[in-house]
Amino acid sequence: MNQGLPAADADLVILGGGCAGLSLAVALIAQAPQLSFAVVEPRVRYGDDRTWCGWRTEPHLFSDCVAAQSETWRIITPAEVQCFTSRAYPYEVIRSISVYQKALRLIQASSSAVLRSGVEAAEMAETSEGVRVQLSDGTVLRSPWVIDTRPQGRVLAPPWLWQNFVGYVIRDGKSADAAGEIPTLMDFQAARGCPVQFVYQIPLGDGSCLFECTRFSAVGGEADLLEAELLQWLHQRIGRDWTVQRKETGSLPMAPPLPTPYRRVIPAGTRGGSMRISTGYAFHRIQRWAHTCARSLQTSGIPVPPERIRRLDLMDELFLRVLRDPGTSAATLFGNLFRECPTDSLIRFLSGIPRGSDLWQVMRGLPWGRFLRTIPALAGSRRSPIERPTPC
Numbered sequence: 001m002n003q004g005l006p007a008a009d010a011d012l013v014i015l016g017g018g019c020a021g022l023s024l025a026v027a028l029i030a031q032a033p034q035l036s037f038a039v040v041e042p043r044v045r046y047g048d049d050r051t052w053c054g055w056r057t058e059p060h061l062f063s064d065c066v067a068a069q070s071e072t073w074r075i076i077t078p079a080e081v082q083c084f085t086s087r088a089y090p091y092e093v094i095r096s097i098s099v100y101q102k103a104l105r106l107i108q109a110s111s112s113a114v115l116r117s118g119v120e121a122a123e124m125a126e127t128s129e130g131v132r133v134q135l136s137d138g139t140v141l142r143s144p145w146v147i148d149t150r151p152q153g154r155v156l157a158p159p160w161l162w163q164n165f166v167g168y169v170i171r172d173g174k175s176a177d178a179a180g181e182i183p184t185l186m187d188f189q190a191a192r193g194c195p196v197q198f199v200y201q202i203p204l205g206d207g208s209c210l211f212e213c214t215r216f217s218a219v220g221g222e223a224d225l226l227e228a229e230l231l232q233w234l235h236q237r238i239g240r241d242w243t244v245q246r247k248e249t250g251s252l253p254m255a256p257p258l259p260t261p262y263r264r265v266i267p268a269g270t271r272g273g274s275m276r277i278s279t280g281y282a283f284h285r286i287q288r289w290a291h292t293c294a295r296s297l298q299t300s301g302i303p304v305p306p307e308r309i310r311r312l313d314l315m316d317e318l319f320l321r322v323l324r325d326p327g328t329s330a331a332t333l334f335g336n337l338f339r340e341c342p343t344d345s346l347i348r349f350l351s352g353i354p355r356g357s358d359l360w361q362v363m364r365g366l367p368w369g370r371f372l373r374t375i376p377a378l379a380g381s382r383r384s385p386i387e388r389p390t391p392c
Helices: 019-031 096-109 173-179 225-238 283-300 309-322 330-340 343-350 354-365 368-381
Strands: 012-015 037-041 051-055 066-070 072-076 083-086 091-095 111-119 122-127 131-135 140-145 147-150 162-173 183-187 195-201 208-217 244-254 265-267
Touching: 012 019, 012 131, 012 140, 019 037, 019 111, 019 283, 037 140, 051 096, 051 283, 072 330, 083 330, 091 096, 096 111, 111 244, 162 225, 162 309, 183 265, 183 330, 195 283, 208 225, 208 244, 309 330
Parallel strands: 012 037, 012 147, 037 111, 072 183, 147 265
Antiparallel strands: 051 091, 066 091, 072 083, 122 131, 131 140, 162 208, 162 244, 183 195, 195 208
16 A cells, blocks of 8 residues: 555554544545554455444445435334334445445555555554554554554443344345345344344345344354354245355444543544444444544644543443343334334434434333333442453
């Protein structure tokens, strides 16, 4: 890639060239082209490893990477099929390879950006003036600021959960018929040993469909279990005459970000809390943060972390505590919430940008008797640590 920068110095170092790191890189090229920066990424090659979805609540720099969008979507519970429509906030589907290719192309063309691929940060030392990052190939980068978007090892304790998923992208007529023409965000399944399990069905706009089995679980990983559940669902719905174009798998922490010992190293992406704790939606939140962070670097030279809204964090924690209650039916809980809350209010809430009136609308759709019984546990968690980091 572009090797135009001096090896030792940059205005900013970005650790991790995934969604958050590359989104910030694209925002910097668009909004602050005079700033020099380096992206440090262990991968040498990028693959089509993710499908990012969510509601477009405002324009973003990857609108040309949208593979499909729909103003209508649905959820399926054992009791009913619920369909919803929003003309204000269409549901977007973005393939990761399109985002990667656009970002890499822009970095290659920029005179102030460099991608250092195939290496990773081995050591970091912070001073009053900046950060010294030693890479695994011996190169040393010096910068006033570091944005750290790398995956982070964690041990989760209650009430936090892992969002584990395995997905297949399939192309044939039967799979298209099974998914229908609109996204199915949740087709609830029997939750065997976990609070929530559902299948996600997303038409990708090219005749193929993503079928993904997702669990909110106290245990991370579970790839073999999820794949077996997904295969069983597919065999029941569309038979066995199909082939997998590609596979997606992952495990995301549904938990707030861990504290950092650094002043000049800013956590971002999943590491920094860009993912909505109770839903897992991250792509559009990352775009909002990247725009805000690039603008702050342009005007003041200081980056900003992802925004945290305290009342939403508390509601998310309370929501997860209720989900973990053995007496809670996740399908009933989500079904009631989606049915009772106005669609646009719910979208803003799920996207992490609620208006004041939206919170009231959401609360009306929740079983507050059960929520109130959970508040003492929430208060107790404020007084004691419930999670520890693991070495990365």
